[in-house]
Amino acid sequence: MLKYLVLLSTIGFLQASEVLDLTDADFADKVKQHGIMLVKFYAPWCGHCKRLAPEFDKAASLLSANDPPVTLAKLDCTVETKTCGKYGVSGYPTLKIFRSDPENSEDYNGPREHDGIFKYMRSKAGPSSKNVESVDGMESFLKTQDVTIVGFFDSNENELAKQFSKLADAMSEDFRFGHSFESSVSEKYSFSNNIVLFRPKRLQSKFEDAQVKYEGSATIPAMKEWVRDNVHGLCGHRTTGNTDQFKNPLVVAYYDVDYVKNTKGTNYWRNRVMKIAKELNAAGKKVNYAISNRDDFSQELSEFGIEAPSDKPVVAGRNDKDQKFIMEGEFSMDRLKQFVVDLVDDKLTPYLKSEAIPETNEEPVKVVVAKEFDKIVNDDSKDVLIEFYAPWCGHCKSLAPKYDELAGKLENEPSITIAKMDATANDVPKPYEVHGFPTIYFAPKGQKDSPRKYEGGREVKDFLKYLAKESTDPLVGYDRNGKKLKKKTEL
DSSP, rough: HHOOOOOHHHHHHOOOOEEEEEEEEHHHHHHHSSSSSSEEOOTTTTTHHHHHHHHHHHHHHHHTTSSSSEEEEEETTTTTHHHHHHTEEEEEEEEEEEEEOOOOOEOOOSSSSSSHHHHEEEHHOSEEEEEOOSSSHHHHHOSSSSSSEEEESSSSTTTHHHHHHHHHHTTTTTTTEEOOOOOHHHHHOOSSEEEEOOOOOOBTTTTBBEEEEOOOOOOOOHHHHHHHTTOOOOSSEETTTSSOOOOOOOOEEEEOOTTOOOOHHHHHHHHHHHHHHHHHHHTTTTEEEEEEEETTTTTHHTTOOOOOOOSSSSHHHHHHHTTTEEEEESOOOHHHHHHHHHTTTSSSSOOOOOOOOOSSSSSSEEEEEEGGGHHHHHHSSEEEEEEEEEEEEHHHHHHHHHHHHHHHHHHTTTTTEEEEEETTTSSOOOOOSSSSSSEEEOTTTTTTEEEEEEEESSSSHHHHHHHHHHOOOOOOOTTSSSSSSOOOOOO
């Protein structure tokens, strides 16, 4: 019975959230008790709040162990209305940062997933670079899950030390920095007036050095480039919070990456990727490599047409043109090696998410699918106005009849095409960028590499006026001001 109670207690502990619950009554007191606090103002029915909740919980757990610790808290605005009103909360979730003072806050403008929240708040909690004053302190500081950049200096007047401080100020939101001026620390680690990158134990392997010393000039651009080039090593752990740190060409192995519960299993597959990476880098077949958790990147996998990953890693990549490629077949080191070689040598066929080509396309608004994007939109004999839409988008549905009317009015214009594409079912090529719906671009002939985003009104007259003015060739039926031309009558 005792063992059973201990087990229940342990389970309860593991499931307990590190997020502090706040009320109108205790809000001010609890803010004063903590050095820095991130507060989530939420409503239980809010879908965005529900999606944020597990990420917020994970970040709270990580930040509670930070030095200094950061408290994450939440306040239900459907119940604690007084406090939410005081801080002008009008949408959910709203996140604000407090520093022991309930009368002063700043808006949180960082990421909304746990890794990004952790890094953003860690950078807000203390100095850009932690001053470590003893050997024991440095040993403790380096016991971390993160890559850490450390400066070992004899004086804060050292020029490299001054530049290191600026480097930390510039990059501490993304990376972890520390420094020491203690001779005992320099002697212990055998570094003097050096900057060194330390890989955490979980990322150390026989394929690369656990420590990398900076050998470049004492300039910020050179130091930044060194950090970016080395921080992820041969094969980095790519998370939803650091994807922008991995540049193309990039090859990613997706599987059950878990450095909390299964470090050994995670590194079993990572080491195989690293072996191929080291071999091919030495042979001049260089790309960037990463591992990612397949559940965290399920949406990305679906963009590659990979719906049901196996227990083994699935591998996908992108080249310098951001084209997508999939490694076919079950994971093996030989297959991975051949995939990377073919990617570098441009021997692979890009994967293109595309709807089927329409059997007929006779309506005034031309339907574009990814397989025919070049044929229709990049047709250099025509100016093209293209709408990227989502079938579920309310604004798109409201626009549809107006867009149809516009296309009908311009149906007999020989130099203009009005088109639309479902951006949820088709890959959107570069340089087009679609972050919301509808997004509309104008691609004039002769300028297909630099389409212009349409920012005008959404009424038919607005589109007509824009196209009449911007069209490469004058419209047949309208003057440059968008006024309909009168038909000439025969005598």
